[in-house]
Amino acid sequence: MTAAPSDFVFVHSNRRVVHGWGAIEKLKDLAAEAGSRKAAIVLDGFFLSQPIAAKVAELLALPGGTADLIGVPTHEPDTDTIEACRARLAASKADLIVALGGGSAMDTAKIARMLLSNPGPVEGIAGFGKKLAPHASLLICVPTTAGTGSEVSESAIAGKVGSDVKLIFRSQDMTPHVALLDPELTVSCPARVTAQSGYDAITHAVEAYVSKMSGPMTDPFAVSAFTLLARWLPVAYAEPTHRAARAWCLIASTQAAIAFNSANLGLAHAFAAPLGALHHVPHGLGNALALPVVTAFNAPVLGEKGEAIAHAFGARSAAEAMAKSRHAVGLDLSLDEFVPDAAAREAVAQAASRSGQVRMNPRLAGIDDMRAMLEAMRKPTGDAAPDFAR
Numbered sequence: 001m002t003a004a005p006s007d008f009v010f011v012h013s014n015r016r017v018v019h020g021w022g023a024i025e026k027l028k029d030l031a032a033e034a035g036s037r038k039a040a041i042v043l044d045g046f047f048l049s050q051p052i053a054a055k056v057a058e059l060l061a062l063p064g065g066t067a068d069l070i071g072v073p074t075h076e077p078d079t080d081t082i083e084a085c086r087a088r089l090a091a092s093k094a095d096l097i098v099a100l101g102g103g104s105a106m107d108t109a110k111i112a113r114m115l116l117s118n119p120g121p122v123e124g125i126a127g128f129g130k131k132l133a134p135h136a137s138l139l140i141c142v143p144t145t146a147g148t149g150s151e152v153s154e155s156a157i158a159g160k161v162g163s164d165v166k167l168i169f170r171s172q173d174m175t176p177h178v179a180l181l182d183p184e185l186t187v188s189c190p191a192r193v194t195a196q197s198g199y200d201a202i203t204h205a206v207e208a209y210v211s212k213m214s215g216p217m218t219d220p221f222a223v224s225a226f227t228l229l230a231r232w233l234p235v236a237y238a239e240p241t242h243r244a245a246r247a248w249c250l251i252a253s254t255q256a257a258i259a260f261n262s263a264n265l266g267l268a269h270a271f272a273a274p275l276g277a278l279h280h281v282p283h284g285l286g287n288a289l290a291l292p293v294v295t296a297f298n299a300p301v302l303g304e305k306g307e308a309i310a311h312a313f314g315a316r317s318a319a320e321a322m323a324k325s326r327h328a329v330g331l332d333l334s335l336d337e338f339v340p341d342a343a344a345r346e347a348v349a350q351a352a353s354r355s356g357q358v359r360m361n362p363r364l365a366g367i368d369d370m371r372a373m374l375e376a377m378r379k380p381t382g383d384a385a386p387d388f389a390r
């Protein structure tokens with residue numbers, strides 16, 4: 001980087017990150033330090049039947065009563081599942097809320113908690129920059145995927161029941177007070193979940209790095225994140241119990257979110273939202289379908305940053321790097337497997353072009369560019385850069 005930083009930027013820093021193998025034990029100290037009296041644990045339904053549920057409940061048996069375990073569905077949240085969680089949290093009257101799970105469980109807890117101090121319905125608090133009333137409870141997020149970075153971000157995403165819309169919630173009051181990173185909790189992730197959530201983290205790092213809002217306070221987190229993921233995601237995918245791989249992927253995914261929380265995201269996320277809402281493509285897979293082609297589209301404006309991305313992944317170009325890294329974790333698929341025809345692609349193009357993330361992307365894309373990118377996403381790429389230029 002040669003020029004002196006000159007742009008005026010806002011950086012939203014997260015509050016506290018605790019990490020380490022077995023860090024879950026720290027819940028007890030964190031609750032005691034905060035003087036918490038009653039805990040509610042919002043956890044992904046998968047973990048309800050696992051020993052970790054009883055363990056966390058035991059760690060959080062506080063003077064005000066035993067902890068309430070609130071299981072949430074193992075799929076991405078929607079307005080109904082959030083309302084159900086809100087009702088359970090309201091009944092619990094907890095002053096400590098712990099969210100344990102992937103992005104779905106953490107986002108559910110983050111949104112439901114805001115509904116304890118703001119009137120509903122759920123969609124009423126959606127949107128950017130809304131002035132929301134903070135809730136007094138302490139919020140600790142414990143990710144079990146590496147991952148969305150929801151444990152440090154001020155945003156959350158949920159589907160609107162009865163529609164094809166993905167609602168985005170964004171408020172600094174939604175930022176968790178503590179991100180508790182225990183890589184042991186990610187070891188049970190099936191390969192598919194490791195791949196999809198890991199590629200989401202790669203997309204966060206790369207899109208934050210090249211975003212129009214990137215800068216010297218976010219770039220180091222983004223570079224560290226994609227450099228670590230380039231090395232360790234394929235290892236975690238191939239060897240689920242590899243401790244170093246699990247630990248570094250989790251740290252990297254949190255770093256990527258620290259970067260995107262201020263620098264924002266780009267076109268791959270603009271595509272991932274309608275792919276999820278209209279065609280039920282999981283979030284990380286939507287990014288994997290889009291990012292190599294998006295990076296090829298961005299190539300003419302990436303400059304030194306493109307070279308840095310290519311270098312980190314041992315590739316000849318940033319677009320090749322994104323193709324290789326998805327191929328390595330089994331996500332090199334054709335868009336046609338999910339989006340059946342030209343009319344469906346057109347609907348995705350229209351929805352993606354309305355996303356606010358289009359404006360954060362380093363190169364402005366018009367609707368014809370969006371259509372061309374979707375057309376290019378129909379072809380798997382193997383280890384090669386997509387055959388795409390505009």
Ligand SMILES: NC(=O)c1ccc[n+]([C@@H]2O[C@H](COP(=O)([O-])OP(=O)(O)OC[C@H]3O[C@@H](n4cnc5c(N)ncnc54)[C@H](O)[C@@H]3O)[C@@H](O)[C@H]2O)c1
Pocket residue numbers: 044045046074075076077101102103104105107144145146147148149150153154155156157158185186187188189190193196197200283284
């Ligand atoms: N808030 C943010 O900043 C942000 C950023 C990106 C994505 N998201 C959202 O996060 C969601 C995706 O989250 P995700 O990728 O973490 O997946 P997820 O939370 O949807 O979980 C995927 C699947 O993996 C299972 N799972 C999770 N952890 C596991 C573990 N350790 N062992 C075994 N199974 C496990 C879950 O039960 C589920 O079936 C989407 O809704 C997306 O929109 C939020």
Ligand SMILES: [Fe+2]
Pocket residue numbers: 148200203204269283
């Ligand atoms: Fe994401």
